[in-house]
Each structure stands twice: as structure tokens, then as C-alpha cells.
Amino acid sequence: MNSDTHIPEADALRFEVQGHRYISQAAAKIDVDFDYDGPLMKTEVPGPRSRELMKKLNGIQNAEAVHFFCNYEESRGNYLVDVDGNRMLDLYSQISSIPIGYSHPSLIKLLQQPQNLSTFINRPALGILPPENFTEKLKESLLSVAPKGLSQVITMSCGSCSNENAFKTIFMWYRNKERGHNNVTKEELESCMINQPPGCPDYAMLSFMGGFHGRTLGCLATTHSKAIHKLDIPSLDWPIAPFPRLKYPLEDFVKENQQEEARCLEEVEDLIVKYRKKKKIVAGIIVEPIQSEGGDNHASDDFFRKLRDIARKHGCAFLVDEVQTGGGCTGKFWAHEHWGLDDPADVVTFSKKMMTGGFFHKEEFRPNAPYRIFNTWLGDPSKNLMLAEVIKVIKTEDLLNNATHAGKALLTGLLDLQARYPHLISRVRGRGTFCSFDTPNDATRNKLITIARNKGVVLGGCGDRSIRFRPTLIFKDHHAHLFLNIFSDILANFK
Amino acid sequence: MNSDTHIPEADALRFEVQGHRYISQAAAKIDVDFDYDGPLMKTEVPGPRSRELMKKLNGIQNAEAVHFFCNYEESRGNYLVDVDGNRMLDLYSQISSIPIGYSHPSLIKLLQQPQNLSTFINRPALGILPPENFTEKLKESLLSVAPKGLSQVITMSCGSCSNENAFKTIFMWYRNKERGHNNVTKEELESCMINQPPGCPDYAMLSFMGGFHGRTLGCLATTHSKAIHKLDIPSLDWPIAPFPRLKYPLEDFVKENQQEEARCLEEVEDLIVKYRKKKKIVAGIIVEPIQSEGGDNHASDDFFRKLRDIARKHGCAFLVDEVQTGGGCTGKFWAHEHWGLDDPADVVTFSKKMMTGGFFHKEEFRPNAPYRIFNTWLGDPSKNLMLAEVIKVIKTEDLLNNATHAGKALLTGLLDLQARYPHLISRVRGRGTFCSFDTPNDATRNKLITIARNKGVVLGGCGDRSIRFRPTLIFKDHHAHLFLNIFSDILANFK
Numbered sequence: 006m007n008s009d010t011h012i013p014e015a016d017a018l019r020f021e022v023q024g025h026r027y028i029s030q031a032a033a034k035i036d037v038d039f040d041y042d043g044p045l046m047k048t049e050v051p052g053p054r055s056r057e058l059m060k061k062l063n064g065i066q067n068a069e070a071v072h073f074f075c076n077y078e079e080s081r082g083n084y085l086v087d088v089d090g091n092r093m094l095d096l097y098s099q100i101s102s103i104p105i106g107y108s109h110p111s112l113i114k115l116l117q118q119p120q121n122l123s124t125f126i127n128r129p130a131l132g133i134l135p136p137e138n139f140t141e142k143l144k145e146s147l148l149s150v151a152p153k154g155l156s157q158v159i160t161m162s163c164g165s166c167s168n169e170n171a172f173k174t175i176f177m178w179y180r181n182k183e184r185g186h187n188n189v190t191k192e193e194l195e196s197c198m199i200n201q202p203p204g205c206p207d208y209a210m211l212s213f214m215g216g217f218h219g220r221t222l223g224c225l226a227t228t229h230s231k232a233i234h235k236l237d238i239p240s241l242d243w244p245i246a247p248f249p250r251l252k253y254p255l256e257d258f259v260k261e262n263q264q265e266e267a268r269c270l271e272e273v274e275d276l277i278v279k280y281r282k283k284k285k286i287v288a289g290i291i292v293e294p295i296q297s298e299g300g301d302n303h304a305s306d307d308f309f310r311k312l313r314d315i316a317r318k319h320g321c322a323f324l325v326d327e328v329q330t331g332g333g334c335t336g337k338f339w340a341h342e343h344w345g346l347d348d349p350a351d352v353v354t355f356s357k358k359m360m361t362g363g364f365f366h367k368e369e370f371r372p373n374a375p376y377r378i379f380n381t382w383l384g385d386p387s388k389n390l391m392l393a394e395v396i397k398v399i400k401t402e403d404l405l406n407n408a409t410h411a412g413k414a415l416l417t418g419l420l421d422l423q424a425r426y427p428h429l430i431s432r433v434r435g436r437g438t439f440c441s442f443d444t445p446n447d448a449t450r451n452k453l454i455t456i457a458r459n460k461g462v463v464l465g466g467c468g469d470r471s472i473r474f475r476p477t478l479i480f481k482d483h484h485a486h487l488f489l490n491i492f493s494d495i496l497a498n499f500k
Numbered sequence: 501m502n503s504d505t506h507i508p509e510a511d512a513l514r515f516e517v518q519g520h521r522y523i524s525q526a527a528a529k530i531d532v533d534f535d536y537d538g539p540l541m542k543t544e545v546p547g548p549r550s551r552e553l554m555k556k557l558n559g560i561q562n563a564e565a566v567h568f569f570c571n572y573e574e575s576r577g578n579y580l581v582d583v584d585g586n587r588m589l590d591l592y593s594q595i596s597s598i599p600i601g602y603s604h605p606s607l608i609k610l611l612q613q614p615q616n617l618s619t620f621i622n623r624p625a626l627g628i629l630p631p632e633n634f635t636e637k638l639k640e641s642l643l644s645v646a647p648k649g650l651s652q653v654i655t656m657s658c659g660s661c662s663n664e665n666a667f668k669t670i671f672m673w674y675r676n677k678e679r680g681h682n683n684v685t686k687e688e689l690e691s692c693m694i695n696q697p698p699g700c701p702d703y704a705m706l707s708f709m710g711g712f713h714g715r716t717l718g719c720l721a722t723t724h725s726k727a728i729h730k731l732d733i734p735s736l737d738w739p740i741a742p743f744p745r746l747k748y749p750l751e752d753f754v755k756e757n758q759q760e761e762a763r764c765l766e767e768v769e770d771l772i773v774k775y776r777k778k779k780k781i782v783a784g785i786i787v788e789p790i791q792s793e794g795g796d797n798h799a800s801d802d803f804f805r806k807l808r809d810i811a812r813k814h815g816c817a818f819l820v821d822e823v824q825t826g827g828g829c830t831g832k833f834w835a836h837e838h839w840g841l842d843d844p845a846d847v848v849t850f851s852k853k854m855m856t857g858g859f860f861h862k863e864e865f866r867p868n869a870p871y872r873i874f875n876t877w878l879g880d881p882s883k884n885l886m887l888a889e890v891i892k893v894i895k896t897e898d899l900l901n902n903a904t905h906a907g908k909a910l911l912t913g914l915l916d917l918q919a920r921y922p923h924l925i926s927r928v929r930g931r932g933t934f935c936s937f938d939t940p941n942d943a944t945r946n947k948l949i950t951i952a953r954n955k956g957v958v959l960g961g962c963g964d965r966s967i968r969f970r971p972t973l974i975f976k977d978h979h980a981h982l983f984l985n986i987f988s989d990i991l992a993n994f995k
Contacts, residue, residue, distance in 0.1 A: 062635045065643060066654050070627050070870035077622040077631050078615070088632045099625040100876045112621040116611075120573070125620060126607040126886065127572040128855070130594040132565050136572050137583045140557045148560060159561050162657040163877060165664075169716040173733050180732040194727040198709070200735035204727070208734045214693070220875055221664040222736075223717025232689040232699070233871055237675040238668050239703045240695035241717075241734070357876060360623070375565035376728055380715055381595045381852060382658060391621065 039110050040082030040479070043487060044461020045092040052089025072458075080107035083477055083484055085463055093458065094488060097465035101297075101329050101475035102357040104395045105404070109479075115394050124387045131160065131383040132376075139386065146393040147363065150338045154349030155365035160384030164328040164356030165219030170378050171352045171364045172223055172289070175322040176208050177377060178370045179288035182320070187373060208288040209241070211276060211321070213248040213269075215299035215468075218291055218326050227291050230299040230468075244276035244287060248296060249304045253432040266308040270315060277319045289322035289351075290315075294340035297329040300468020301441035303434055306344045313346055322370070325350040332358030333399055333478050336409035336437035343436065358478075360395065361388035404478040412437035414482040415474060418489035426496045429453075432471075438480055441473040453495065460491050534605050535577030535974070538982060539956025540587040547584025567953075575602035578972055578979055580958055588953065589983060592960035596792075596824050596970035597852040599890045600899070604974075610889050619882045626655065626878040627871075634881065641888040642858065645833045649844030650860035655879030659823040659851035660714030665873050666847045666859045667718055667784070670817040671703050672872060673865045674783035677815070682868060703783040704736070706771060706816070708743040708764075710794035710963075713786055713821050722786050725794040725963075739771035739782060743791060744799045748927040761803040765810060772814045784817035784846075785810075789835035792824040795963020796936035798929055801839045808841055817865070820845040827853030828894055828973050831904035831932035838931065853973075855890065856883035899973040907932035909977040910969060913984035921991045924948075927966075935969040936962065948990065955986050 051059065051073040062068040079086040083106055085095040095103075105111075115121055129136060147158050161167045181187070190203070197204025212218065212227035219225065220234060226241040228234055249266045252258035277287045292312065296302035316323035330340035332355070337343055341350060351370060356362035361384045372378050399405065416435045419442055423430040432443040444450040450470045457464050467473045476484065546554065546568040557563040574581040578601055580590040590598075600606075610616055624631060642653050656662045676682070685698070692699025707713065707722035714720065715729060721736040723729055744761045747753035772782045787807065791797035811818040825835035827850070832838055836845060846865060851857035856879045867873050894900065911930045914937055918925040927938040939945040945965045952959050962968045971979065 058630075058632065058635065062630065064651075065635065065638060066652055067867050067870055067873075070874060071630060072628045074632050074634070075624060075629050077624065078618040080618075080622060085629070099623070099629060102623070102625060102876055107622050108618060109621070113617055116617050116620055122608055122611050123573045123575075123603060125611055125882075126604070127575060127602050128594070128597070129570060129572065130597060133567045134570050134580070134594060135553075135557065135566060137553065137569050139569070140553065140560065143560060156559075157561055163661060163875065165661060165875060166658060166716060169660075172717070173715075176734065177732045189731065193731060197727050197730040197732075197735075198724050199740055200721055200730075200737060204731055205733060205735040220668075221661060221716045221718055222667070222721075226695055226717075229693050232692050233869065235692040235695075236684065236688060236699055236872075237672045237692075238700060239671065239736070240692075240700040241736070242695060245694055372562050374728065375562055377731075378562075379565060380658065380660060381597055387620075 039108060040106065041084040041092060044084070044094050044491075046459065046461050047091050048089045050087060050089070050091055050093070050458050052087065052091060054088040058088065077107065082106040082108075083480055091461070093461045093463045094484060095463045096474050096476045096480070096488060097463045098475050098477045100357070100465065101334070103477050104332055104358040104360070105398050106477045106479045109398065111394050111398050112391060115391065121390060124390050128382065128385060128387070130381050131386065132379050136386055139389075142386065142389045142393050146389055146396050147359070147365070149396060151365050152339050152342065152349060152353050154367060155353060156368055157366050157371055159363055159366075159378055160389065161356075161362035161364070161380075162382055162384055163362045164354070165221040165224045166380070167328065167354040167356055167362040167364050168218045168227075168291070168326060169221055169223045171324055171354050171366075172210055172291075174364070174366060174370050174372065174378055175210070175289040175324060175352060176206070177372060178322060179208060179286070180206060181373060207285050209243040209280060209285050210324070211244045211246060211273065211287045211290045213246050213292055213296070215248045215296045215302055216291070216293055216326075217296070217298035218293075219328075230296075242285065244280050246273045246276055248299075248302055249308060251303060253434060262305070266304060266311075269304075270308065270311050273312065273315055274319070277315075277321065287319070287321050289324050291324040291326055293326045294330045294335075294343075295436065295439060297473070298467055300471045301434065301439075301473050302468070303436070309341065309344045310346060313344075313348060313350070316351075317348060322351040324352040324354065326354050328354055328356045328362075329475075330439065331355045333405050334358070334408055334437050334439045334475070336405055336412060338405060340436065340439070360392045361385060399478060402479070407481065408437040408478060411476075411480050411482050411485050412440065414485040415440050415488070418485060422489070422493060422496060426499075429496055429499060435474070438474060438476050441467065441471050444470050444472065446470050453499070456495050456499075457492065460495060462488055462491055534603065535601065536579040536587060539579070539589050539986075541954065541956050542586050543584045545582060545584070545586055545588070545953050547582065547586060549583040553583065572602065577601040577603075578975055586956070588956045588958045589979060590958045591969050591971045591975070591983060592958045593970050593972045595852070595960065596829070598972050599827055599853040599855070600893050601972045601974045604893065606889050606893050607886060610886065616885060619885050623877065623880060623882070625876050626881065627874050631881055634884075637881065637884045637888050641884055641891050642854070642860070644891060646860050647834050647837065647844060647848050649862060650848060651863055652861050652866055654858055654861075654873055655884065656851075656857035656859070656875075657877055657879055658857045659849070660716040660719045661875070662823065662849040662851055662857040662859050663713045663722075663786070663821060664716055664718045666819055666849050666861075667705055667786075669859070669861060669865050669867065669873055670705070670784040670819060670847060671701070672867060673817060674703060674781070675701060676868060702780050704738040704775060704780050705819070706739045706741060706768065706782045706785045708741050708787055708791070710743045710791045710797055711786070711788055711821075712791070712793035713788075714823075725791075737780065739775050741768045741771055743794075743797055744803060746798060748929060757800070761799060761806075765803065765806050768807065768810055769814070772810075772816065782814070782816050784819050786819045786821055788821045789825045789830075789838075790931065790934060792968070793962055795966045796929065796934075796968050797963070798931075804836065804839045805841060808839075808843060808845070811846075812843060817846040819847040819849065821849050823849055823851045823857075824970075825934065826850045828900050829853070829903055829932050829934045829970070831900055831907060833900060835931065835934070855887045856880060894973060897974070902976065903932040903973055906971075906975050906977050906980050907935060909980040910935050910983070913980060917984070917988060917991060924991055924994060930969070933969060933971050933975055936966050939965050939967065941965050948994070951990050951994075952987065955990060957983055957986055
């Protein structure tokens with residue numbers, strides 16, 4: 006590995022030393038022609054150029070969240086290059102939003118085809134004036150990977166808009182069900198104009214503590230991951246259930262975890278009943294297959310099957326938010342496909358790796374009139390075009406199986422590190438490459454992320470003290486081994 | 501004008517007849533090399549190919565709002581071409597979202613430059629890992645046209661997210677002002693996680709009846725344009741003031757209109773006081789410079805200056821929603837620049853013609869910590885790149901003055917048509933090309949739009965019975981005359 010570096014010499018040397026590596030196995034390298042062959046660090050990160058640019062940006066907006074500035078032209082495959090020339094193995098992939106790596110040759114080719122130019126520069130109002138190939142591209146892309154039983158799809162510009170519009174779709178469905186006919190009263194039409202019932206009914210979405218579903222006001226009422234997301238923003242009195250807090254290793258806590266899940270499910274039912282008593286109707290339940298921002302909290306497939314049953318029993322819609330889990334990283338295209346539901350989810354939202362936001366839904370959730378689920382853009386056909394290409398690559402290169410395989414290499418390695426460094430790593434968990442572990446505390450977590458970055462690995466945090474892995478779908482076994490080698494050294498030398 | 505048409509022969513003939521045209525003046529034609537020279541109709545619209553595609557799309561989503569399918573590759577300048585080969589003069593421009601016409605040569609060139617490829621295929625998480633040229637592109641684009649006094653800018657993916665995040669920015673500002681310090685209590689941090697005060701305070705945005713600010717739950721609580729947008733969606737008890745309903749012609753109703761505006765302003769103050777009494781604090785006021793979706797409702801510059809004063813007097817933020825009015829169509833870059841405010845607006849939101857959503861704000865509204873106004877994408881640098889080019893074109897081609905000039909031609913012509921067809925056209929109004937008129941009723945309005953479309957002109961409706969003009973910024977005098985000639989014939993023959 007190259008190490009043309011300005012970081013302190015001792016660190017640089019340690020970086021080169023092979024002694025304490027966790028694997029004897031040589032990291033098998035599959036050649037992906039556009040990928041780099043390893044990190045290459047020239048400065049600390051953020052480097053001087055990044056710092057200079059951060060200062061400039063901070064003049065026009067709060068730029069304190071910026072990690073560093075990037076050179077996307079030079080970024081390729083699993084490697085993110087920054088403006089100081091540092092090249093890092095990216096296991097965070099823009100908060101889990103890069104599906105097939107940076108500068109993928111298929112996407113470059115797509116952009117170079119003259120017939121695609123128009124799609125990028127003439128953005129239509131999709132709901133009224135779609136392009137000729139709109140349906141065809143949706144079929145090639147989103148519908149070709151639609152969860153079973155969900156025949157309808159609507160595109161949106163981002164994850165928050167996807168959830169907001171999914172809520173609306175659920176509220177309309179619920180109200181129509183309650184009405185039993187399509188005749189809207191004059192009172193409803195008039196009262197809705199001034200935000201009052203019966204036109205604006207007192208409906209709610211039930212969400213889980215620790216969940217994250219976006220930051221617009223409707224979404225934010227179902228988000229309960231960090232206080233900083235919610236502080237000072239008015240909200241809605243919607244029910245919030247506890248999400249199971251599983252103990253690890255799972256095999257040692259089978260009974261406790263079952264009890265914990267049963268407790269949470271019981272609370273869900275109690276809340277639905279309790280809120281109905283105070284005339285606030287739970288029209289739907291929203292849940293992530295793995296609570297991501299909230300700390301990579303998993304629950305068993307059985308928990309979700311039972312939750313789905315509770316939703317059905319109480320006439321609530323079951324909305325699965327796959328914004329972060331969707332797109333293949335868990336080894337199935339949608340994480341909730343692991344559950345083996347008899348009755349599919351009613352609505353499934355997506356964004357991030359799907360390049361466009363949007364949601365799938367069952368036919369019975371179809372809006373009963375035009376313009377009810379609508380906005381000017383309703384997504385962006387240039388994103389659909391790219392997504393169709395991305396899905397072609399996922400299929401051709403068998404990237405779901407790759408996620409399973411590379412995920413296994415990553416998880417096995419993390420479990421080994423946990424065995425060796427139990428004071429630093431605990432609760433190792435994951436599905437596909439969607440892995441994570443806990444550190445003792447926030448400060449240690451952040452220090453580990455910073456050290457890893459300076460060694461050429463970009464990691465992300467979540468929850469209070471977890472580190473999450475969100476590599477691209479072209480993250481292979483050899484990338485896992487490369488990371489594990491570097492991280493093993495970091496842990497060995499961690500003070 | 502070509503008329504290779506399948507529409508009934510009588511109509512086709514009438515279309516050719518020059519006799520009843522409203523102007524003697526020959527429509528002066530400025531050559532815009534990529535623009536077409538007039539409509540060209542081959543079928544009724546929607547034609548057979550559009551109908552076939554609508555049926556297909558309707559299988560996967562409610563497609564009843566679709567007007568027709570488009571061939572964007574063939575669309576150029578002010579002309580939208582459909583999949584049946586019909587070429588129409590577009591005065592609606594994708595619900596006012598196409599700034600410099602279809603397939604503008606500058607944008608094609610931009611897309612063809614290899615150095616820009618990366619920006620389109622590597623979409624970053626802008627808040628944490630911006631590209632090297634991020635600040636520079638913001639300065640070239642958004643900041644080069646920032647409303648006076650608003651030094652800060654944040655980008656978002658769409659108009660709704662822009663308003664939602666503007667609300668949040670205002671709520672945080674208000675709460676910090678109320679606190680008087682930066683120390684957040686444990687009670688606030690805990691209560692906000694469960695959607696309760698004091699962490700989630702009972703703050704409100706005051707909006708106006710007839711306003712439209714988007715369709716996500718927070719935005720929707722301030723939207724009061726049509727019942728179909730709001731029906732069945734739970735909402736917030738936020739105050740709604742009446743918006744002036746001016747009488748036309750303005751010069752004949754000076755006193756009545758002044759009284760009407762005074763009444764509305766008084767109601768604004770009363771509502772702020774009334775809501776404070778019930779412990780619901782109006783943290784901000786949101787208003788459109790011209791209520792667009794709600795029916796192109798104008799108020800005087802004086803009204804807005806006084807409204808701004810009321811906001812300041814009561815300590816409320818003043819948020820101007822320029823999603824539809826911004827970008828130059830009124831003859832100034834921002835419609836609210838016509839008002840001549842002493843104290844600038846506090847927050848100004850945009851989207852549509854700006855290609856990216858987002859908002860400008862005063863420095864005192866800057867979030868006091870990172871991640872408070874945040875989401876994965878925070879807009880899209882590929883849109884910033886295109887916007888920088890669009891703004892260059894607007895400046896080079898003096899398109900603001902063009903909007904004033906072409907708008908005058910359009911408005912003068914509409915006033916003339918109103919004088920000749922008072923039973924069909926009333927309340928002609930406009931600023932720049934942002935013009936509109938009323939028809940006697942919904943049915944007549946829709947019929948006029950359909951006839952115009954079959955004659956090669958795309959128009960849009962708004963409110964109950966208005967027709968609105970939302971051409972691109974490269975809409976010239978000769979396009980106005982072309983439209984007026986066609987529409988004059990339509991009115992002459994309207995039954």
C-alpha cells in the first residue's frame with residue numbers, strides 16, 4: 006500500500022507494519038477495472054485545501070457538519086478522493102446513497118450517449134407531461150425490483166417526500182375505508198381548507214422510538230433518533246412504541262430477546278387502543294427493517310411478521326421504510342424480503358441508493374382521484390434513467406449475492422475483532438454488508454472514525470456509540486479484508 | 501403557419517384565417533436559433549400515441565392528471581413537442597419550472613463537457629462531503645442573485661422541502677430568541693423525543709387563505725388553495741388570514757381595494773394576538789408575492805410592506821415563498837423586489853425555475869449547530885451547475901428586461917381582448933409575463949384551455965376559473981403576438 010503521507014511519522018510507519026494483522030489469508034483481489042487498489046493518504050483529513058474550502062462555505066451556511074471536500078472526478082469504485090489528494094476506501098458511501106460506486110463506467114457511458122442529453126436538461130412536470138419512455142423506464146428500473154404484491158409505484162425527489170406522501174396515501178386510504186363510499190360532504194370540503202376535522206381528520210402514524218423517517222414536519226413526528234433533529238420544532242401527538250433492544254450475542258439471549266420483542270409488540274397494540282380511545286386514529290404503522298440513524302437496531306424476522314399481523318388486525322396500514330435498507334445491501338433487494346411475510350407490506354418507501362425517492366404500494370392504496378398525490382416534479386426522469394442502468398449492473402454482476410458474500414467476510418472479521426478487543430467492540434451485528442458494532446462511548450467511537458479516516462477508511466457513526474458500515478454494492482471480499490487489516494492495526498494500537 | 505392536422509376541417513380552416521386577428525402590427529420575430537417558428541399540429545391532443553401511453557402508465561399509478569406524453573428530444577425553446585408530433589407554443593412551461601426554454605444550447609454544451617460528467621453521476625451528501633466547486637457554484641448561481649440582505653443560502657431538492665426547512669429555521673430562531681441563551685434543558689431534550697413541549701414548542705406559521713406552499717404535512721398546514729390538496733390529511737391548528745380579493749380594473753376601485761387590504765392586515769394582527777392568548781405562538785408569516793395556485797391573486801406593494809411591518813412589530817419572521825414567482829418572470833429576479841422593503845424579508849424560498857430548491861436567509865437565522873437543517877442530499881450539485889449556466893444566460897441575454905417587455909405586450913393584448921370579449925375575459929392582471937385573467941366559470945376555462953391546446957398553445961389553469969401564463973424567460977414579444985392572434989380567433993369563434 007502506498008503511503009505518501011504527511012501524517013506524523015510514527016503513525017505512517019505503523020500503517021506500513023503488517024505484524025498484527027487479523028487475517029493470515031491474503032486479501033483476494035477481484036479486478037474491478039475502474040476501482041483503485043487501495044487507499045493512498047497524503048495529508049491528515051481534512052487537509053489544508055479542505056480546511057480552506059470549509060472556511061469559505063461557512064461564510065454562506067453553517068458548514069460545521071462537513072467532513073472534507075471531495076474530488077469526485079478522481080473518485081472511482083469504492084474509493085473517495087478528497088481535494089488534498091487523499092484516496093480513501095469508502096464504507097459510508099454518502100450516507101448509504103451510492104449504489105454501484107463512484108464514476109461507474111456504465112453511468113459514464115449513459116451520460117455520453119447523445120440521446121440521453123435531453124433527459125438531463127429538460128426536466129418535466131412528470132404528473133402532467135411525462136416523457137415518452139416514462140413507463141418503460143419505471144418498468145426497467147423500479148418495477149423490475151418491486152416487492153411482491155406491490156404493483157403501483159410513485160416517484161418523489163427525496164426520502165422525506167417519499168414518506169410524507171406515503172403517509173398521505175395511507176390517510177386517504179383509511180378515510181375512504183371509513184367512509185365506505187366516495188361521497189365527500191360539504192362540511193369535509195370546507196373544514197379541510199382551514200385545517201380542521203372532519204376534512205382534516207385526527208389520524209396518526211404509529212412509529213418507534215429510535216426510528217428515523219426524515220426531517221420534514223410529518224416525517225419528523227415519526228423520527229425519534231436524536232434530540233438535535235427534533236428540538237424546537239412543533240410536532241404532532243402521534244403514538245411512539247418502544248423498539249426492541251436486543252442483547253448480543255443473540256444465541257446467548259434467546260429468551261430475553263423474545264420477551265423484549267413481545268413487550269414491544271404488546272405496547273404497539275396498547276397504543277393503538279389507547280389513542281383510539283382519545284379519538285386519535287392510528288391509520289398506519291411505520292417501521293425500518295433495521296433502525297439505521299437510531300443506531301442499527303435489529304429485531305427478529307418474527308417480530309416484524311407479528312407486527313404486520315397487528316397492523317392487519319387493527320386495520321392499520323403497514324409501511325416499511327426502506328430508504329436506507331433498500332437497494333440490495335442486505336443481500337436481498339429489500340431488507341423486509343428476509344421476513345417472509347404472508348401478506349406483503351402495504352407501502353414501501355425508498356430513496357438513497359435508488360437514486361430517486363418514491364414508494365411502492367398495493368393497488369387498494371391507489372389514490373382515487375388525480376392530483377391527490379402530486380407535486381411539480383414528482384421525481385426526476387434523469388434519476389430513473391440512471392437507476393435503470395444501475396439495476397442492470399446489479400443483475401448482471403450478481404451484486405445481491407455479492408453483498409451476502411462480502412457481508413459475511415466483513416461480519417466474520419468483525420466478530421473476530423470483537424473477540425480480540427471486547428473492551429472496544431461489542432454487539433457486532435449485520436445483514437449482508439449492512440453491518441455495525443458498538444463502541445464503549447461516543448468519544449471512543451468518534452476517535453476511531455477519525456483515526457480510520459487518517460488511515461484511509463471512511464466510516465460512519467449512528468446512534469449514540471455505534472459505527473455502521475454502508476459500503477457500495479460493488480464492495481467485495483477483498484475490500485472487507487483490506488478494511489479489517491487496517492482496522493485491526495488501529496485497534497491494536499488504540500490508546 | 502403549418503397545420504398538418506387531423507382536427508375537424510372547419511376548425512383547421514378557421515385556424516388559417518387571418519381576418520379577425522386582434523393586432524394589425526406584424527408579429528416582430530427575434531431569431532432565437534434553437535426556437536421553432538410556430539406551432540404545428542398533427543392530431544388532437546392527447547393524440548393516439550399519448551392515449552396509448554396514458555393507458556399503460558395508468559396500470560402502475562393514477563395517470564388521470566396526465567395531459568399528454570412529450571417528446572423532449574424534439575422540444576426546443578418555447579415549443580413543446582408531444583409524442584404524436586404536435587408542436588405547441590408552451591405558455592405553462594412545466595408548471596412554471598423551465599427557465600430558458602427546452603433544449604437550450606448552453607445546457608446541451610454543458611452536458612457535453614467531459615469535466616461535468618462526474619457531477620451528474622456522483623451525487624454527494626452535500627452537507628458532509630461537498631464537491632470542490634460547491635461554494636464557487638453557489639456564488640456563481642444563487643448568491644449572484646440573492647435578495648438584498650440575505651447572505652446565507654441552503655439548497656434542497658424541491659419546493660416543499662424548501663418551505664419545510666424554512667419553517668424549521670424560523671422555529672429554531674424563534675426559540676433561541678425566546679431562550680435568550682444557548683443552554684437547552686434536559687426537559688427540552690427529553691420531551692422533544694416524544695413530540696411534546698417544551699422540546700417541541702407549540703409554534704405556528706401564519707398563512708393566507710388561497711395560498712399554496714407545498715403538499716408535505718408542514719407545508720400543507722399553510723396551503724389553502726384547493727380542497728383536494730388537503731382532504732383527509734391531518735393538519736395543525738395554525739392561523740389563516742384572509743388574502744385581499746382585489747377588484748379590477750384597479751384604477752376604478754382604489755378605495756375599496758385599500759379597505760380590503762386594510763381589513764386583511766387587521767385580521768393578521770388579530771390572529772397573532774388571538775393565537776398567543778391560546779398559547780400558540782406565531783413564529784413566522786408565510787406569503788407568496790402573487791398567490792399562484794390559488795388563482796393568481798395579487799395585492800399591492802403597499803400591502804406587503806405593511807405586512808412586513810406587522811411581522812417585525814410582533815417579532816415574527818417574514819418568509820416570502822418565491823417558488824413560483826422567483827427566477828425573473830415578473831421582470832425582477834424576485835417578485836418581492838418590486839415592493840421596495842426597507843427591511844428585507846427574513847427568509848426567501850425558491851425552487852422550479854431555479855432548478856434546485858432551497859432558501860436564502862438573513863445571518864441571524866443561521867442554525868446554531870450543524871445537522872439541525874440537514875438531510876442526505878441537500879439538493880443536487882448537478883442542478884447547481886445547470887443553474888449557474890442558466891443565470892449566465894439570463895444576464896447575458898438581459899432576460900429580466902425581456903420579461904418586462906414581453907409581459908407588457910402580453911398584458912396589453914389581454915386587456916384588449918378583455919375589452920372585446922368581456923363576457924369571456926375579466927380581471928386581466930400581471931407583472932412581467934406572470935399574467936392571468938378570469939373566465940366566467942370552471943367549465944369555460946377548461947374548454948378554452950382544451951381548444952387552445954388543439955390550436956397549438958399550452959396554457960395552465962389556476963384557482964377556480966383563472967388562466968395563468970407561465971412562459972419561459974425566452975418568451976419574446978413575437979411569441980406574445982403569436983399567442984394573441986391564435987387566442988383572438990378562439991374567442992371570436994367561442995360558443
